[in-house]
Amino acid sequence: MKAPLIDNLQYANFSPAIFEQMRQGGVDAVHVTIAYHENFREMVLNLERWNRWFEDHPDLIFKGTSAADLELAQATGRTAIFFGFQNPSPIEDDIGLVEICHQLGIRFMQLTYNNQSLLATGCYEDDDTGLTRMGREVVAEMNRVGMVVDMSHSADRSTLEAIEHSTRPIAITHANPHWWHAALRNKSDEVLKALTGAGGMLGFSVYPHHLAGGPDCTLESFCTMIAEAADRYGAEHLGIGTDLCQDQPDSIVTWMRVGRWTKGIDYGEGSASNAGFPPMPSWFNDNRDFGNIRKGLQNAGLNTADIDGIMGGNWARFYAHSFGPA
Template sequence: MLDRRTFLIQGALAGAGVFAGGSAGPSRAATAARWAPYADAMVIDGCGFVGSVDSQPGDALSEVLVEEVRASGLRVLQTTVGPVAQYEGAFEQAVRDIAYWENEIVRHPELFVPVRTGADLERARRERKVGVVCQFQDSAPIGEKLERIDDFHRLGLRTVQLTYNLRNLAGDGCMEAGNAGLSKFGHSLIERLNERRILIDLAHSGRRTATEAIAASKAPVLISHTGCAALVERPRNKTDAELRAVADRGGVIGIYLMPFLRESGQPMAADVIRHIEHALQVCGEDHVGIGTDNTVSPVKLTEKYKRQHAESIRERRKLGISAPGESESVYLYIPDLNTPRRFETLAGLLSARGHSDARIGKILGGNFARVMGEVWG
């Protein structure tokens, strides 16, 4: 089976795990909206990537990519290691991907810091660096061997998404019509993750899987990147009941910058804001964040990008991992947030709509930081 999006990830982080590099040019919203407290804020992307569409597996990060990360104002990037929808070789791939990031952190100590604890989050903010959190978007690298959780924890893994779109050993993903929920193994997996103080992520999970996992976990959980099903009914989006359940147990949901934010056509910043504000109404301001599911670098909408995007969608459909709402003509970015500083742009837009600086700070990353620190110690 393929990685998340074959032409974009190219071996998960072994190719810098990306969407696309370059720029389609800043939009009016991207250049107009600013937020004065941004420089000192705890800005966390709950699911993001660094790299370029031209990256090859194992490529070191280029100077351009490094500078775009530096310019972004992010303080923490939770980024994917390991493959999805794939068991064969998943353990080995995950180890290689973690090693890739260890090497990049060593190569760029002026920019990156590893994140293992809540104190590391604050260190990244204080030193104005970017803390790197390694996460799985599928528990496949663990396989049937729960003891691997201990190994991955020692290697630096701090967040595990239980399922991708399909059924795995832990439970049903959001594309499984049976919606069978957690397996017996899934319950054991949650228990072990709780014991090792690893965050549980329920993005991509089936609805019954999410509900049962929230109830089973002794610690708060994340839905690191999703949208609101009440606004747009898509398998990748979460119902109000799921969102409320996460909040009631102290967790956080992150709104993504993906095609599933509107019924058709290319989503815009207004769609992102609409989903954030709905989540605020359902969950409260202490339980909403942002997980872009994008690269830090802006997209350059070249013919090559369009062609590869279309090929990726067709391949995902063939493999059965494509979600409703994925389209060859709808791209994986938000045109008027097509800038490395998209979080600042969103903050400015939220401020213009009357949200307080304190609330905006929570949404940009304060809420993620609170839960990460609570679970990781």
């Protein structure tokens, strides 16, 4: 198999047009978010929508559940779609739903999305109490069935405890280093060292709030940061998780931030004067732009093997070890 191209986080307003762009961009696999605040039944409605897309566009996409689906994607010229949650709301208060969701194809689950959850503390809370009693049980259950713990939106102590408590490597699917851009959602050197030291993966985000300079961030700055991260953490632990929210109306970023947990408004990474989705950097707008990142990594001096790994090979290896039973 040639090195696959994998984007390990998107929450686009998916459509046949975007699936076509995945094919035009040669994207072998995408991990898509199918839940932020949905309960189990609502999440299933989102699965039903994906089932319709798989039925209607079998020439473009199919449901991915194992690393072997990356080879199938390449062999058939299609994109494998892997499912994940950005919040544990779909498992409600029921640990038995972890295995049910795995049986339905979910392969990643964040323990928190910004706020305190039943499992851990989100990065916007004032106090981080780490993994809860249920959190420890759910991490063990995710380890057992083969669902990856994702701590992209979690607070530091919770993240470090998840790394420590998990018997399998975990992931931060979409964030950047705090030393490059000091956003609350970006991750401390301590967290990234612990993550990668335990075999975990970091996916670099191109969501503008995570970028140094925001929408004006240059490709050179982004790729120089990746080269530095490769030096610090080892290139083999790095991948891409763009957080692409293509074609979403601003009402969706409000839903992502507010869900049903407040009657008020919360701007998350934005602000009252910048409440909507931010404009994307010029060098990454959709699934046809991964070639820009590859060229940027070449210009930043990374070797081909490392670039192949960062563009998907490392996620592929991680998938192979993560999605089956322990």
